[in-house]
Amino acid sequence: MSLRHLLTVTALAALTLATASVQAQTTAQNGGRLRALIAQKQAAAAPATLPTGVERIADLPYGSDPRQRMDVYVPTNPATGANSLLASTVRAPVIFMVHGGAWRIGDKAMGRVVQEKVARWVPKGFVLVSVNYRMLPDTPVAQQEHDVQAALVAAQQRAGTWGGDPSRFILMGHSAGAHLVALLNARAPQALREGAWPWLGTVSLDSAVMNVPTLMRAPHMPLYDDAFGANPAYWVALSPYHQWTVGAPPVQMVCSTERADHPCLQAEAMARHIQAQNGRAEVLPQALDHGEINAQLGLDSDYTRAVEAFMGSLDPEVARRLR
Numbered sequence: 558m559s560l561r562h563l564l565t566v567t568a569l570a571a572l573t574l575a576t577a578s579v580q581a582q583t584t585a586q587n588g589g590r591l592r593a594l595i596a597q598k599q600a601a602a603a604p605a606t607l608p609t610g611v612e613r614i615a616d617l618p619y620g621s622d623p624r625q626r627m628d629v630y631v632p633t634n635p636a637t638g639a640n641s642l643l644a645s646t647v648r649a650p651v652i653f654m655v656h657g658g659a660w661r662i663g664d665k666a667m668g669r670v671v672q673e674k675v676a677r678w679v680p681k682g683f684v685l686v687s688v689n690y691r692m693l694p695d696t697p698v699a700q701q702e703h704d705v706q707a708a709l710v711a712a713q714q715r716a717g718t719w720g721g722d723p724s725r726f727i728l729m730g731h732s733a734g735a736h737l738v739a740l741l742n743a744r745a746p747q748a749l750r751e752g753a754w755p756w757l758g759t760v761s762l763d764s765a766v767m768n769v770p771t772l773m774r775a776p777h778m779p780l781y782d783d784a785f786g787a788n789p790a791y792w793v794a795l796s797p798y799h800q801w802t803v804g805a806p807p808v809q810m811v812c813s814t815e816r817a818d819h820p821c822l823q824a825e826a827m828a829r830h831i832q833a834q835n836g837r838a839e840v841l842p843q844a845l846d847h848g849e850i851n852a853q854l855g856l857d858s859d860y861t862r863a864v865e866a867f868m869g870s871l872d873p874e875v876a877r878r879l880r
Contacts, residue, residue: 605672610635611679614719615666619711620704622691627708628665630675630685631719642682642720650725650757650875651684651716655705657732657851659780661693669848670731673855682878684721686712690737698737698784698795705737706748713754725875726756727868731851733784735764736797739827742808743801757871758807758837760864763850765820767810767827769796777818798827807837809867811860813850814842839867 607613607630614629634641642649656663656670665671665687675685690696690704713723730738741748742759749755766772769785769792785792793799808831810824824840831838843850843860855861869876 603668604666605668605670605675608676608680611675612638612640617711617715619688619708624689624691625704625708626665627686627688627712628671629712629719630671630679630687632679632682640720642684645682645720647874648717648722648725649682649684649720650727650872650878651686651712651721651723652678653709653712653726653728653738653756654685654687655690655728655730655734655738656687657730657734658692660698660701660733660736660784661780663692663733665689669852673853674729675855677855677857677861684716684719688712693783699791702737702740702795706741706751706753709741709748709756710752722874723754724756725872726754727871727875728756728759729762730760730764731762732764732847735761736766739764739767739797739808739810740795740800743797743805745805746802756806757875758809758867760867761808761810761824762854763811763813763816763820763847765816765818765823767796767823768798769793770799771823771826798830801827801831801834801836803834803836805831805836807839807867807871809839809841809864811841811843811850811854811864813847814844815846841867 610633612631612633614631616626617629619625619627631640631642633639652674654670654674656665656667671685671687679685688705688708690701690708692701696704709726709728713726716723728738728742730736738759739761766781770789772781773785773792785795810827812821812824814821821840821842828838828840841863845853845860853860854864865879869879
């Protein structure tokens with residue numbers, strides 16, 4: 558593992574652990590915290606365990622690079638094992654999930670990314686698509702967004718073969734993935750001109766970079782220098798706040814109230830910016846750490862139900878399936 562990769566993993570772990578630091582410092586010595594960190598990173602990287610009645614269609618390509626792949630999760634008929642959505646005349650909504658990892662690490666199949674989301678929503682008649690994309694250091698963040706858009710277009714084009722509806726997509730992403738889907742959502746009119754179908758809305762799970770220039774001009778972790786560099790024009794080009802365009806779909810921004818870098822401040826400013834231009838945006842603060850925002854979505858909780866309330870408000874068929 559390279560030094561840069563190790564530093565990135567350490568920084569990501571800090572996002573999850575910083576908010577519990579007071580408790581950790583009073584209940585554990587350094588060795589205990591290290592063991593807890595290792596266990597947490599192992600759990601985060603563990604692949605998802607599929608529930609009964611769900612099929613994963615793995616590693617579908619949307620580009621020529623081996624990293625340009627997506628997994629598709631569909632419900633199955635218990636008698637035949639076949640995709641049960643194909644027998645319905647009403648095409649299914651699709652949740653399009655983008656993993657995080659500081660724009661440098663992570664994978665579409667990690668348990669924290671998909672396990673609880675698949676277990677909750679696929680049996681309700683949703684398709685869930687989880688995508689990989691090219692990452693740092695080889696692929697800059699601007700190109701990562703293009704990868705996510707290419708994956709979205711490919712998934713929409715193939716949705717009918719899975720029983721999905723290309724016009725009923727909901728974008729979702731965590732951490733770096735939350736930034737990427739928020740940026741794509743902000744520039745939706747451009748994406749439509751470049752081949753995407755309109756989507757219903759976006760759920761951004763705990764991004765601290767809705768306004769990239771504001772972040773970069775304040776003290777910040779080195780991982781953001783890797784992602785956004787030193788050019789203010791590049792910051793603006795990758796900033797959902799600055800790229801938001803009239804006509805962009807609704808967005809819900811989930812944010813951790815436990816993080817030391819206060820992502821809710823960025824989310825609230827982004828919501829005000831959108832609302833001032835007659836767009837729809839809402840902020841969902843949660844007393845969960847950065848990793849829990851991702852891992853616990855899909856568990857039977859007020860948090861999951863609040864996200865589902867937003868999702869259901871986007872489309873009557875989505876609301877019907879969530880009941």
